Structure formats: C-alpha cells, structure tokens
Amino acid sequence: MVSEARWWQIGGRVGIPPAQRHTLRLVALSATAGLLVAAGAVAAAGPWEGGQRRAERERAAAVAAHADSPHAPSVTPGTPPVLAALGDGAGSPPARAGLAAVLDPLLRDPALGAQAAGVVYDAATGQRLYGSGQDGAYTPASTVKLATAAAALTALGPDHRIETTAVREGDTVVLVGGGDPTLTARPANGAGPRPASLADLADATARALKADGKDHVRLAYDTSRYTGPTQHTIGPNDNIAPVTALMADEGRLDASDHGPADRTADPAGDAARAFAALLRERGVSCEGEPAEGRAPAGARPLAAVSSPPLSALVERALTTSDNDIAEALARQTALASGRPASFEGAAQAVTERLRQLGLPLDGARIADGSGLDRADALSPDLLARLLALAADPRRPALRPLLTGLPVAGFSGTLRGRYGDGAAGRGLVRAKTGTLTRVNTLAGTAVDADGRLLAFAFMANGTTDADGAQRALDRMASAVAACGCRG
Structure with a gap:
C-alpha cells in the first residue's frame, strides 16, 4: 500500500457559546496554516509531533497572538483560508442539486468502471448533501484504516501507549x-x-x-x-x-x-x-x-x-498507509475489548466499536485492519459519516482521523497528486485506497465558501488504475471548488 500526512479540522456548532466557537476557529486554523504556506515548510516541520506539526503549532501561536490585530498573519497570497469553522461563519452548505450537477458526470467517468459510488456530507450538521450508490458495500482497500483507527481510538483513547x-x-x-x-x-x-x-x-x-x-x-x-x-x-x-x-x-x-x-x-x-x-x-x-x-x-x-501515544500511531498509519501499524491497532482494539488478539478477534472487535459509534454496518465486513484483504467491505456512507463524526467537537478522541489524513499536493500518498493549479491542492485531505482493480478516496475538503465537507468515493472493477486515480482526484477537487449554492 502507500503513504499519507495530517492536520486538524474542528469548529463551532449550534449550541456552543460564541467565545468557545471563536476558540475552536483558532484551533481549526492552526491545523492548516503551516501546511499551506509551502510544501517545504511541511517537510521542514518533520513528521508527527504528538498530534500537530511544529510549523502548524508555531503558525497557530502567531494567529492566536495577533487574531485581533490589523497585522495578523495571513495564509499564502491567493490561497483562501482552508478552515474557518464548522457551521456559522463558514457559509451555508452547498445545495444538493448543485453538488449533484457537478459530481454525477464525474462519477460516470469510464475510468471508474461500472461499480462507482460516492457521497458527501456537511461536517457541521451531519447532513448528507450528495449520494450515488452510497449504501452499497465496496472493497475499501486502505481506506479501511479509517475504521480501524476509529475503533482503536474509541477503545483505548488517544493517549494510550504500548x-x-x-x-x-x-x-x-x-x-x-x-x-x-x-x-x-x-x-x-x-x-x-x-x-x-x-x-x-x-x-x-x-x-x-x-x-x-x-x-x-x-x-x-x-x-x-x-x-x-x-x-x-x-x-x-x-x-x-x-x-x-x-x-x-x-x-x-x-x-x-x-x-x-x-x-x-x-x-x-x-x-x-x-x-x-x-x-x-x-x-x-x-x-x-x-x-x-x-x-x-x-x-x-x-x-x-x-x-x-496512540494518536501518533494512528496519524502515522493513515499518513503512510502503514499496514503493520494498522494491524497492530486492530489487535490492540481486540485486547481492549476482551477479544483474542488475532485476525478474527480483531475484526470482531473493530466491527463492535463501529457499531457503538452508530455507523451503518449493513453489508459491511471487516476482515483485517489494513485493507489488504479483499474480503473487506464498507460503504461510502460509512466512511464519510465516520469522517464527519471525527470533526465533531464533542468527539475529540477521534480527531487523529483528520490530523492523519494526507494533504493534496503536499504530503503522503497525495504528495504527488493535485499539481500546481489543481482546485483541490491544499484544500483536500484524504485517505487513499489502492488494490488491483480497486481505487478509493475518502476524506475532507473545504469548499469555495469555507464549508468543511466529508466525502467518500469508491470504485471497484477499475481497469486503468492511473485513470481511476485521476478521476477520484477530480471529484474531490470538484467538492473543494464548488460553491454550488444555486
């Protein structure tokens, strides 16, 4: 399998006091600013540092210290703020019809084959904004690591150490x-x-x-x-x-x-x-x-x-698509759940934790922790809902699911994708999944109005791996570029 990276996406939501929402916006901005300054800044920060890259943390401190100053630091010229907030202050969600008009033709790209599906959720409200075949069960390849990581974080907490x-x-x-x-x-x-x-x-x-x-x-x-x-x-x-x-x-x-x-x-x-x-x-x-x-x-x-800490292991597993760490996370989940720490026991334990999170398991099957097993089956709906759940400020233990995602054009398996000028560059963060005849992409994107959206696009039966990969990237870029309010 392949490689990946990270940052932080959280924000306000109805019922949270204004002062707290302001704090959440600052924290959300801290996760992205360092990465958007330049790819070199990301590399210079080094890999994982306990949930937040050094460059991001320093950028966050500068933003927080000068938030009310007319000289507050800005993101790279020409690059829109990646994450203002979840909800109020970040524009309204895209219109369902607008998203469908943009995504339906892209989902019919011949490179994706006849078994392609996708879904988009508004992370702030948890509402589904787009869906096509989203409830079907597909081979997820390495995107199953999102489920494995969520189960481990739920069972053990982000501070657990082995x-x-x-x-x-x-x-x-x-x-x-x-x-x-x-x-x-x-x-x-x-x-x-x-x-x-x-x-x-x-x-x-x-x-x-x-x-x-x-x-x-x-x-x-x-x-x-x-x-x-x-x-x-x-x-x-x-x-x-x-x-x-x-x-x-x-x-x-x-x-x-x-x-x-x-x-x-x-x-x-x-x-x-x-x-x-x-x-x-x-x-x-x-x-x-x-x-x-x-x-x-x-x-x-x-x-x-x-x-x-487990949070760092999760981030590394997602960032580098590390199969060995993913299988260890599954077994640690089994141990915490009173199950045998075997492939079978780990699969049962991960499934139980996903059920406890209220995720849709119809047709789902967890066969391993890494996604190398073709017997794995997940729906796009489950993956996107899981990512939206991880963005919920009330679920801080799941935050490493977002901080571990690669950044389009900057890091991990997305480092070589989304070249200069691509609409999703720096705005899309996603876990890739690749097996022979399987291409998947699940992550988050900040749209043209600053709204955080969670998506999952899955294609089984592909015959042109590079073409399928480019088609999935175009779909994620379209989510990022789309205002889609009309």
Whole structure:
C-alpha cells in the first residue's frame, strides 16, 4: 500500500457559546496554516509531533497572538483560508442539486468502471448533501484504516501507549512484546515522536541486572499477547510483516520507515537477537540463541519502554498507509475489548466499536485492519459519516482521523497528486485506497465558501488504475471548488 500526512479540522456548532466557537476557529486554523504556506515548510516541520506539526503549532501561536490585530498573519497570497469553522461563519452548505450537477458526470467517468459510488456530507450538521450508490458495500482497500483507527481510538483513547518490557526469572531475562510495531533497533534520527527503542530498553535492563550482580543470563522472548496465525491472508509480502506482538522496525530488512520493503520471516526472533546483541554491548552476556517462551507469572520487572501515544500511531498509519501499524491497532482494539488478539478477534472487535459509534454496518465486513484483504467491505456512507463524526467537537478522541489524513499536493500518498493549479491542492485531505482493480478516496475538503465537507468515493472493477486515480482526484477537487449554492 502507500503513504499519507495530517492536520486538524474542528469548529463551532449550534449550541456552543460564541467565545468557545471563536476558540475552536483558532484551533481549526492552526491545523492548516503551516501546511499551506509551502510544501517545504511541511517537510521542514518533520513528521508527527504528538498530534500537530511544529510549523502548524508555531503558525497557530502567531494567529492566536495577533487574531485581533490589523497585522495578523495571513495564509499564502491567493490561497483562501482552508478552515474557518464548522457551521456559522463558514457559509451555508452547498445545495444538493448543485453538488449533484457537478459530481454525477464525474462519477460516470469510464475510468471508474461500472461499480462507482460516492457521497458527501456537511461536517457541521451531519447532513448528507450528495449520494450515488452510497449504501452499497465496496472493497475499501486502505481506506479501511479509517475504521480501524476509529475503533482503536474509541477503545483505548488517544493517549494510550504500548509497552515492551523485560522481566527476569532466575538467570533468564524474558523480552515481552506488547504489540508495538514501531519499536526500533535503529539509532535515533530525531524526527517526530521518538519510537520506543530497544537500545533504551537494553540500557535500563543492563543497569538493573548489574545492580543485582548479574552479568550473564539466558534470553527468551514472549509473543503470547497475540494469538492465531501471524501471516496475513495475502501471504509473504513486502507490504506487511508477519503480525506478532514483538517486532523491531516492522520487520523491515532495509533502512526505510514506510512503503514496500523486504521483510523478515521471523520478526520476533530478529528483535530478540538484536536485544541480545545490545545487552552484550552493555556488558551482559547472553548464553546461546534467544528462545521463544512465556514470561512466568511471578517474573520480576526489569525495564520497559513505551510507544508514542496512540494518536501518533494512528496519524502515522493513515499518513503512510502503514499496514503493520494498522494491524497492530486492530489487535490492540481486540485486547481492549476482551477479544483474542488475532485476525478474527480483531475484526470482531473493530466491527463492535463501529457499531457503538452508530455507523451503518449493513453489508459491511471487516476482515483485517489494513485493507489488504479483499474480503473487506464498507460503504461510502460509512466512511464519510465516520469522517464527519471525527470533526465533531464533542468527539475529540477521534480527531487523529483528520490530523492523519494526507494533504493534496503536499504530503503522503497525495504528495504527488493535485499539481500546481489543481482546485483541490491544499484544500483536500484524504485517505487513499489502492488494490488491483480497486481505487478509493475518502476524506475532507473545504469548499469555495469555507464549508468543511466529508466525502467518500469508491470504485471497484477499475481497469486503468492511473485513470481511476485521476478521476477520484477530480471529484474531490470538484467538492473543494464548488460553491454550488444555486
């Protein structure tokens, strides 16, 4: 699968006091201004930083500090404000007939094939403004990650972290996997929220062992937090590693941090061997090869490291369309829901959470967390309603669904799309989905009157992937460009 990015979209709504609506507008603006200044500013800010890019935060502070000044900073000349508010102050919603007149012909583009559908919602009111085949079940490809992420955020909250621990029983140290695919054996690179580090865990473990007078141990590793098959149904693949509770750097055999890559067939064993080498570097010898086992119930804790918060994991999963993180999010949802942390248990847990959110599940099927499984089936209506729900100020836990979306022409899988002059450039944020004969796009757009709209466009049975992609981009751009009030 592919890559993606982020920012923030929230705003006022009927029943919220005017002062609070003003605050919400400022926060909403903070999410977009830095990204619209230039693509270079986005890159300079680095990747994820706890829910908001550095450039965006600094831009937000400047806007807030000078909001009432005649010298208040403005967005790049010629670029309209991306997000004024949800609701009052941001124009009225587009007319249904106006949207249909624009989108119906685009949905009939031959590149989308005979199984194409779409829907548009007003994020402020939750009203459907456009629909064509929106209730049908389609293969979502990677847009299913939106559902996976929403389920995880609902089950665990955005501040949840995944721990990897080392425990001791006698002369044996057990490395216990918690399910963090971002655990790294690489040196720190200083970009974004720092992942949990095996080197840090080895530092703390070696100190604890030496304090106990131990400098020679056996090493075992525990992957029992997850159950069931580790191999995805697509089989060995450079898009995903075997799904285990213990892995380092997503089992990648190169230095990349996203996108396709050669993967190890034994991520847990490789992580344990890397940990053993790190302990040796710190003066603790490890006898023989690490053995798979289970930590005894009474084992003494030695050290632990924690992943970035779940909000950052969600953002990265959406931004880079990271399949390994998405499958981990699904399993963490299963654990929080009392389900087995397997492909099947995770699918059941995600489905339950979507039902609790009140989303339409007729014909829906969750088969995996990443969208690599063609047995997944979702409706455009579910995806668009989920995005509108994430924009609700009363649902702050879901905000990473929006902050994780790529920005048209600037980041993630949309970095190379929406070239200079494209109507949706900087105004469309969307999760892409691509499999053979499947092209989908679900996200948000700010229209010509500053109204935030949520959309989902899905095409199954496509034969021209590039043509289908361009057709979907034209539809999203049309939503952004359309005043459609008449």
